[in-house]
Amino acid sequence: MKQATRQITVPTRGKGLYECTAQAERFVQDTDITTGLLTAFIRHTSASLVIQENADSDVVADLNDFFGRLVKETDTWYRHRAEGPDDMTSHIRSALTQTSIAIPVHQGRLAFGTWQGLFVFEHRASPHQRKVALHLQCQ
Amino acid sequence: MKQATRQITVPTRGKGLYECTAQAERFVQDTDITTGLLTAFIRHTSASLVIQENADSDVVADLNDFFGRLVKETDTWYRHRAEGPDDMTSHIRSALTQTSIAIPVHQGRLAFGTWQGLFVFEHRASPHQRKVALHLQCQ
């Protein structure tokens, strides 16, 4: 096998970070490879990907709050407001973070540091089912 | 074939987003692969890459305006101003977005969500010819 693909769905319940490390790890383990590269790609422009600390939940809460302060829903200059005050802010927050992230696989595991985890960063206020395409490059 | 490469040039006419989805799709189609991973890498530090909504042009206009408000040309503390007020701001805007983006290829197509497109984000005021290196990993 040279490569493998899988699409995972991450349910969200409003703005914030939702960890999907376990789903990504499971995909790697199912392929039974030892060395490779996992790429995660989120198929949306109002949610994004980040790797962050998964030990203290205050980190992801603070991160979400920072973006709420940086990209204000109360600003009135946005042209694109079709879906409400969290519409354009979601696109901006996505552009400021990542759409794709690549993680090397070493000895059959994602080469994460001790407290690293992969998160979907939801920028919309309402619940969504976010699709993340995974691609695994093997030998 | 295991991999393929191509360099595309995206002409820009001042600050803003310039879609290059069609050029990336064409490269994938020319290789005739079904499953793989496309990586786009912009060979500049004053322009960057983003994946954004390509349905409503207000999105990319608002995105450009947001970065203009966040990284102000009127700030006087920049040391690096050799090429004018949009010089250092361009480097900062690039750092806040992406230099490389990877997109899985599924059934011969980029695995984009419905309204996703790939854009060069030009941060300089004057026109440029921006070079994007494409790399396609296949079987």
Added chain:
Amino acid sequence: MKQATRQITVPTRGKGLYECTAQAERFVQDTDITTGLLTAFIRHTSASLVIQENADSDVVADLNDFFGRLVKETDTWYRHRAEGPDDMTSHIRSALTQTSIAIPVHQGRLAFGTWQGLFVFEHRASPHQRKVALHLQCQ
């Protein structure tokens, strides 16, 4: 050979950008490949990766200053302050930049533009040994 991996360590001495282009180039040259894709992944959530101009050192100094102004240590609303005022700010600065970056390899060299270099962006005030996992995809 289909792929190669290496972990490099980048010593840092407080906030700022530390170039590691030479270490990445050496890894590519040691593998003796001509075409491929190098992925760099930083195994931390309080330091990140950026590609920036490596000609004028004012660029990286200004970039560091911008992030200091954008993500203020003097803000009092952060919940996560266990390791001091530069703790949560480091996570935010990391999220605003990159955890992984992919660079095509062309004719045995990283396909950088003229003044591009790869940097570890240290966000903590104290010195660290930052680990960057490199993955090289070949034929």
